[in-house]
Amino acid sequence: MRRLRSPATVLAYIFLGLVFIASVGAPWIAPHGVSEIVGRGWEPPSANALFGTDTVGRDLFSRLIWGAPVTMAIALSATLLAFLLGGATGMLAGLSRGRFGMLLDRMNDVLISLPTLISALVLLSVLPRNTFILVAVIGLLESTRVFRVSRALAAELGAMEFVEVARLRGENLFWIIRAEVLPNALTPLLAEFGLRFTLAVIFLSTLSFLGLGIQPPAVDWGSLVRENKDGIVFSVGAALIPGAAIALLAISVNLVVDRLLERSAATRSGR
Amino acid sequence: MNDAPLLDIRALSITARSASGPIRLIDDVSLTLARGQVLGLIGESGAGKSTIGFAALGYLRPGLQVTGGEVRIDGRDILALSAQDRSRLRGARLAYVAQSATAAFNPAHRLGDQVVEAALAFNRLDRSKAKKRARDLFAMLELPSPNTFGERFPHQVSGGQLQRAMIAMAMCTDPELIVFDEPTTALDVTTQDEVLKAIRNVIAASGAGALYISHDLAVVARVADEILVLRHGRAVEHGATRAVIDTPREAYTKALLDVARRGGSRSPEAGSTPSLLSIEGITAAYRHGGTILHDVSLSLPEARTLAVVGESGSGKSTLGRVVNGLLPPQAGTVSFQGRTLAASLDKRSRNDRREIQTIHQSPDAALNPRQTVGSILVRPLGFYFGMTGKRKQARINELLTQVELDPALAKRYPAELSGGQKQRVCIARALAAEPRLIICDEPTSALDPLVADGILRLLRELQESRGLSYLFITHDIATVRAFAHEVAVMHLGRVVRQGTVAKALSPPFDDYTGRLLAAVPTLDNVS
Numbered sequence: 001m002r003r004l005r006s007p008a009t010v011l012a013y014i015f016l017g018l019v020f021i022a023s024v025g026a027p028w029i030a031p032h033g034v035s036e037i038v039g040r041g042w043e044p045p046s047a048n049a050l051f052g053t054d055t056v057g058r059d060l061f062s063r064l065i066w067g068a069p070v071t072m073a074i075a076l077s078a079t080l081l082a083f084l085l086g087g088a089t090g091m092l093a094g095l096s097r098g099r100f101g102m103l104l105d106r107m108n109d110v111l112i113s114l115p116t117l118i119s120a121l122v123l124l125s126v127l128p129r130n131t132f133i134l135v136a137v138i139g140l141l142e143s144t145r146v147f148r149v150s151r152a153l154a155a156e157l158g159a160m161e162f163v164e165v166a167r168l169r170g171e172n173l174f175w176i177i178r179a180e181v182l183p184n185a186l187t188p189l190l191a192e193f194g195l196r197f198t199l200a201v202i203f204l205s206t207l208s209f210l211g212l213g214i215q216p217p218a219v220d221w222g223s224l225v226r227e228n229k230d231g232i233v234f235s236v237g238a239a240l241i242p243g244a245a246i247a248l249l250a251i252s253v254n255l256v257v258d259r260l261l262e263r264s265a266a267t268r269s270g271r
Numbered sequence: 272m273n274d275a276p277l278l279d280i281r282a283l284s285i286t287a288r289s290a291s292g293p294i295r296l297i298d299d300v301s302l303t304l305a306r307g308q309v310l311g312l313i314g315e316s317g318a319g320k321s322t323i324g325f326a327a328l329g330y331l332r333p334g335l336q337v338t339g340g341e342v343r344i345d346g347r348d349i350l351a352l353s354a355q356d357r358s359r360l361r362g363a364r365l366a367y368v369a370q371s372a373t374a375a376f377n378p379a380h381r382l383g384d385q386v387v388e389a390a391l392a393f394n395r396l397d398r399s400k401a402k403k404r405a406r407d408l409f410a411m412l413e414l415p416s417p418n419t420f421g422e423r424f425p426h427q428v429s430g431g432q433l434q435r436a437m438i439a440m441a442m443c444t445d446p447e448l449i450v451f452d453e454p455t456t457a458l459d460v461t462t463q464d465e466v467l468k469a470i471r472n473v474i475a476a477s478g479a480g481a482l483y484i485s486h487d488l489a490v491v492a493r494v495a496d497e498i499l500v501l502r503h504g505r506a507v508e509h510g511a512t513r514a515v516i517d518t519p520r521e522a523y524t525k526a527l528l529d530v531a532r533r534g535g536s537r538s539p540e541a542g543s544t545p546s547l548l549s550i551e552g553i554t555a556a557y558r559h560g561g562t563i564l565h566d567v568s569l570s571l572p573e574a575r576t577l578a579v580v581g582e583s584g585s586g587k588s589t590l591g592r593v594v595n596g597l598l599p600p601q602a603g604t605v606s607f608q609g610r611t612l613a614a615s616l617d618k619r620s621r622n623d624r625r626e627i628q629t630i631h632q633s634p635d636a637a638l639n640p641r642q643t644v645g646s647i648l649v650r651p652l653g654f655y656f657g658m659t660g661k662r663k664q665a666r667i668n669e670l671l672t673q674v675e676l677d678p679a680l681a682k683r684y685p686a687e688l689s690g691g692q693k694q695r696v697c698i699a700r701a702l703a704a705e706p707r708l709i710i711c712d713e714p715t716s717a718l719d720p721l722v723a724d725g726i727l728r729l730l731r732e733l734q735e736s737r738g739l740s741y742l743f744i745t746h747d748i749a750t751v752r753a754f755a756h757e758v759a760v761m762h763l764g765r766v767v768r769q770g771t772v773a774k775a776l777s778p779p780f781d782d783y784t785g786r787l788l789a790a791v792p793t794l795d796n797v798s
Contacts (some may be wrong), residue, residue, distance in 0.1 A: 090546065163639040167701070168595055169654060170624050179650075183641035 009259050012252035013070050019249060020067040032062040035217055042236045054228055060238055063219055064245060071249075074135055075200040082196060083140030086146030087189065090176050093147070094154025095163075105151070108170040112144040117206065134213060138203055142196055149192050151184040168254040187260070194257035198250045205246050221246050275346030277480040278304040278327055283340035284320055285504075296322050296335065296505045306447065307677045309474060309481045311495030311512070313488055313527070315719040316690075319504040320484045320536065325448040326350075327482055328365050329357045346450065362393035366441035366780065370453040373434040375440070376425040383421020386440045394444055401443065408439040411476060412469045431462035435469050436574065442473055449474070449481045455490060459582040459746050464790035467493055467628045470520075486719055488531040489792040492516055498522050502751055530720040531749075547573040547707055547740050553603035555593050563589045564600070565764045568666070571757070574734065576741040578755035578772070580748065582787070586764040587744045594742060595629050607708070625655045629700035632713040634693035638685040642695050644671075645681035651703040670699040674729060691722035710742045715750065727754050752776065760784050 022029060031050075032038055042047060043053040051062035073100070093104035120137055127133045157163060158181065166176050201221075207213035208222030209229075224242035231238045285297040299320045304310050312320045325331065326342055329349035341348045344364075349357060369375050376385055386408075387401035396404070402421070405482035412435040415709035425433060434454060441449055455463040465501065471494055474481050485491045491498060491512075498515045500507040500523065508521045549570040556562040563586045571577040579587045592598040594605055596729045605612045607627065613619045631637040638647060648667050652658040658666060668678040674695040685693055694714060701709050711730070715723035717761065733739055743755055751758050752772060759769040762783045768775050776788065 041571075161633065162630040162639040164597070165629070165637060168597070168624060169631055169651060169704075170616075170619075170621055171654070179642075180639055184639070 003226075004050035009255050012255035015248055015252045016256065019068055019072065022065045022103060023072045024069070026065050026069050030062040030065040032059040034058075034063060034219060035067040036062070038243035040045045042234070042238060044058075044229055047063075050181070052236075052238060053232065054224070054238055060224075060228075060241060063224060064221070064242060067220045067224055067242070070214060071204060071222075074131065074138070074204055074214075074220070075197055078142060078200045079193060081135060081191060082146050082200075083189070085139065086143030087150045089143075090147040090150025091154045091181065091185075092173070094151040095158045095173060095176065095181065108144055108147045108151075111141075112148070116141045116203070120203070120207060121212060123150060123209065129136070129212075129215055134204075134207070138200055142200060142203070146192065146196060150189065152183070153188060154181055157181045189260045191257050194260065195252050198253040201249055201253075203248060221249075233251045246262050275343065276303040277306050277345065278482075279343040279346070280323070280327065282342050283326060284342055284685045285319075285326065285335055286338050288336065289333050293338075294337075295338075296504050297326070299340070300501070300506050301340075302499055302506075302509070304448070304480045306480050306499070307478045308475075309483055309495045309500045311480055311491035312484045313486065313491050314501035314503060314507075315486055315721065317503070318501040318503055320486075321452055322504075323501070324367075324452050324484050327448065328360075328361055328367060329335060333605045339758070359393070361390055363444055366444060366449045367447035368438055368441045368449065368451045368454045370456055371427070372430070372437040374757075375437050376433065378425050380424075381421060382423055382425060382428070382436050386421060386436060386443050389440070390445075400553070404445075405439060405443055408442050408473070409436075411473055412436075413465070414439075429462075432457055433464055434458060434462075434466050438466075438470060438473065442477065442479075445477065447479050449479055451481060451483045454464060455484055456485065456487070460561050460748070460792075461787060461790045463490070463792070467792070470494055471632070473662065480787060481511035487792070488516075488527050488720075493792050500527070526721060530709050530724050543572055547608060548571045548742065549606045550590075550594065551604050551606070553590070553593055553600045553605070555598055555600040555603075557589075557590060557598070562601075563764050566591065567603070567761075567764075567766055569759050569766065569769065571740055571742060572602045574738040574740055575735065575757060576743050577620055578743045578758045579761060580745055580751050580758060580787075581748070582746060584763075585761040587746075587761050588712055589764075591629070591712050591742065591744050595627055595710055596624075598790040621655065625704045626707045627703050627710065628706040628708070629710045629712065630694075630697050630714045632699055633717050634690060635685070635717075637697050638693055640685055642684075643681065644683055644688070644738070646686070647685075647696065648681070648700055648703055651700060655704055666703070670703055673702060673733070674699045689722075690718050691725060692719060694726055694769045695729065698726075698733075702733070706739070708740045708742065710744070712744045713746070714743075715748070716747065723750075730754070748788060761789065763773055 004096035037056065038049055038059045039053045039057045041053060041055050041057050043049060043057070045052045049059040051064065052060055054060050054063065089104055089108070093101045093108075120141060123137050124133070127137070154177075162181050163176060166180050203212055204220065205222030205225065208220050210227065211227045214220040214223050221242045225239050225246075228236075228242070280300065280302050281296055281662075283300050284295065286293040286295050300319070300323060302310065312323060314320050319602070320334070323334070326337070329342065329352065331337065337350055344360065349360065352360065354438050376382065379696065383402065383405055386405045387398070390396050390401045390404065391398065405421055406417050409420045411457060414420045414435055416434055417552055417790045418435075428436065438454070454470065455466050467490065483491060483494050495512050497510065498512050499509045500521070502523055502792070508515060515524060516528065519528055529564065551568050553564050553567045555563060555564040559564070567586075567590060569577065579590060583589045589598060596612070596614070596619050599614035605614075607623065612623060645667055649663055652663050652666055667681055667695050671678045671680060676692060676695050676699070680688065680692070697714075714730075715726050718726065727750065730741065734741065745751060755772050757770065758772050758775045759766050760775065760783065761767065768781055769782045775784070780788065
């Protein structure tokens with residue numbers, strides 16, 4: 001049975017498509033350069049500056065487009081890192097009984113019990129400021145959540161008899177993960193990937209808003225909110241536009257993830 | 272009062288919508304049921320038993336549609352009622368008992384509150400009267416300390432007790448029609464016996480009519496006055512229980528009866544072949560639990576079948592896990608072909624692992640849903656024998672042919688196979704390793720009787736042609752009689768009786784074996 005996509009999901013796909021185009025083609029699409037001054041500060045929207053200008057007179061629309069690849073690339077690589085790290089250790093912990101699995105569990109418990117934002121602030125203010133460190137910190141902190149999902153999936157699948165058959169045959173843990181467990185865990189992990197990606201976008205934006213993320217002159221959506229936040233006092237809504245972009249991105253990814261989950265639920269019950 | 276029968280189903284047809292057009296599930300089935308009567312609906316899975324049971328309650332599963340006929344309760348067509356009237360009728364006068372009691376109870380609430388819930392809502396009983404009625408029912412169903420039984424939570428009672436509590440829940444509204452949908456299928460024989468007795472007693476006491484749905488003819492024969500045999504949604508045969516069993520008219524009914532009767536044991540020759548597997552003084556426990564096996568010793572001769580029989584919790588599956596190395600025992604040894612095997616799987620050689628294979632109860636869980644039949648079978652060939660390319664392909668065809676499957680199935684996924692086909696794939700996977708011993712852990716209990724019979728026949732042929740030995744774990748005495756050479760009866764982790772099937776399963780019995788055998792429903796001990 002094929003269900004029609006809801007209008008909201010269609011809009012989500014469209015918005016993600018636009019963000020993707022902006023991320024790939026920023027230099028060609030953006031009407032103005034990233035630091036180009038096109039008018040006075042906080043001008044209202046006009047033909048020259050579609051969303052108005054920012055605090056020092058740069059085109060907000062262009063800066064939003066320039067910020068898209070930065071936000072997307074960092075969020076994506078941080079999420080990938082989180083999945084490589086948390087996914088692999090989670091699978092190992094879920095499948096290996098005894099001390100080793102227990103050790104991984106407790107280590108993850110320790111990491112997960114630290115408040116993410118505070119750990120990130122501490123780490124980022126001590127470590128040198130560059131993109132790699134930023135990706136590594138976000139990835140590490142997110143990986144603790146991925147660990148839990150992946151561990152639960154592995155433990156559930158590990159109890160299945162086809163895994164027992166593989167153990168009885170004498171297969172090693174790596175083969176069991178690759179051939180027996182991973183193919184069955186893929187759909188829920190993909191859905192989790194979407195969710196984690198959304199949270200990585202928000203996390204990065206939060207860090208940039210606090211001044212610990214992307215450093216000028218580079219720009220991302222979170223730093224755009226920060227630069228323009230003072231306008232709110234003078235009822236200039238410039239900060240709301242990048243804020244809305246972040247919110248839309250998060251909602252869109254969530255809708256698409258829901259759709260994926262629905263599909264995987266349908267194939268599961270069809271078994 | 273009118274004289275219309277309690278339940279009157281006339282020429283009922285039900286179809287299911289599907290991508291490839293409507294599928295007819297129920298085709299022109301008629302039946303009537305009077306008060307105080309029990310009608311057994313019997314057939315294999317997919318025969319439409321449950322669909323009819325639900326229709327009698329005026330319920331259709333999503334996607335189903337009545338395309339003809341009617342369902343009358345006391346002369347009123349229940350399918351034509353408004354949703355509200357129907358729900359009132361159901362709540363007060365109809366009841367349903369499902370297969371799995373664990374799914375029917377909310378684990379967070381006490382049993383007593385859940386049992387009286389419907390009675391409070393539909394019969395307008397006040398709480399103390401409803402509770403009193405529940406206590407009476409608990410007593411009638413022979414539940415322990417009926418006055419306080421309702422205070423317990425679902426996890427605090429055994430499976431058989433929970434099943435009886437569900438019957439109490441159904442009976443609490445004092446219904447006139449009860450549909451039992453395989454209420455004892457998930458239970459082991461001794462528990463099943465208690466529950467069947469309880470069902471008969473409460474039906475007799477209440478004067479309600481009942482539909483009893485089961486795939487097990489012997490079970491139905493014990494409770495039903497009449498039997499209706501269904502196949503592919505059609506009524507095959509209908510008559511009084513005794514008549515259907517003694518003089519079946521249809522070939523299909525005869526086939527079902529043959530499977531249920533399957534009495535004659537195998538040739539009693541034993542002890543003539545040397546011992547292949549011998550287990551000495553095994554004591555085993557799981558890490559977080561008491562001792563499961565106490566000083567168990569057994570031996571299995573070459574090319575023979577040793578059945579290990581007992582109710583759930585007797586430790587028979589644990590014994591299988593000790594033999595295949597999944598659970599290293601705390602004491603005792605397992606010897607195979609005269610050598611002592613390493614206790615833990617990690618220390619056993621590849622060859623030892625190859626020669627002892629395991630077939631599980633549920634082929635659904637034992638086959639990876641993301642691998643094709645071909646890739647499931649290919650792995651042991653490459654792993655144990657290093658086979659490649661054409662030889663591998665030829666061997667897969669050979670294996671599938673051996674288990675009587677079409678080699679073309681190699682491209683299919685497990686979800687595209689029937690239960691019996693899946694179990695055959697599991698057997699083929701075990702054969703791919705060219706084992707000497709196969710541990711069969713209830714390999715037929717998840718299958719329909721005719722399909723199960725086919726699997727047992729296949730296993731027997733393989734034993735004769737390749738000299739395989741089986742350690743056959745089961746709770747089904749009929750299977751033991753038909754299939755095994757030797758038997759060990761287990762109770763609470765100890766072997767209470769062992770020997771050849773002919774000797775061990777005939778009197779004089781020890782207490783437990785006697786009880787176990789008496790609990791088995793057969794077509795001969797129908798009251």
